[in-house]
Amino acid sequence: MLEVSGNRRLLVVDDDRKLAGLIRDYLMPMGYEVELRHTGPEGLAEALAFPYEAVILDVMMPGMDGFGVLRELRKKSDVPVLMLTALGDEADRIVGLELGADDYLPKTFSSRELLARLRAVTRRARVRPGNDLPVELCAGALRLCEETHTVVLGEQVLDLTALEFAILTALLKSKGRVKTRERLIEEVSERRFDVYDRSIDVHVSSLRKKLGDDAKNPRFIRTIRGIGYSLHEPEVGDFA
Known part of the structure; x- marks a missing residue:
């Protein structure tokens, strides 16, 4: 079992x-x-x-x-x-x-x-009454729990900085939608992080490495040139 x-x-x-x-x-x-x-x-x-x-x-x-x-x-x-x-x-x-x-x-x-x-x-x-299980944000095998402050990819627990965790949380909450760089900076700054326009790119790059993402062909975080970023489900095939 x-x-x-x-x-x-x-x-x-x-x-x-x-x-x-x-x-x-x-x-x-x-x-x-x-x-x-x-x-x-x-x-x-x-x-x-x-x-x-x-x-x-x-x-x-x-x-x-x-x-x-x-x-x-x-x-x-x-x-x-x-x-x-x-x-x-x-x-x-x-x-x-x-x-x-x-x-x-x-x-x-x-x-x-x-x-x-x-x-x-x-x-x-x-969300049924009496069910107090922590809620997870998911994209494929990637799972994030805000309550326990953990990120798991498959069976591997990822070691993220507090700022990387905040960025990933913001992107997961807008999964499938484009998050402008300015909006992303604004959201993580609300958590008392000191970030600016280009530093956000550095943190996203570091986060990608920990996710095993290839910037040229990413599974999760895509760059929308001149705008910002979006997080997507990994591509999968269909059943016939």
């Missing part, structure tokens, strides 16, 4: 071993540890036996189908569940949602949509 610190464990329950393997191979570089089960009873037992951040659950399985697994799971657990199905019928989607599914993703789906929906259901779970 997985021994993973934090809250990054996922369980995939699907009798399609090839698809389950593709999901695992895609999500592991995103910073997740993924366990696979291929029957309903095995998946149910695993979901009840160990803590998971979320369960990705197929509907159409022999023996105990996904609806049966979800029905029994909800008697004892409120773990977020993202259901996968080849069925496109609205009635089937409604059944799953009424049984307690957090979201529904019909096959075939893109890897980006899977990741977006997975993050949405886990984010909603974090």
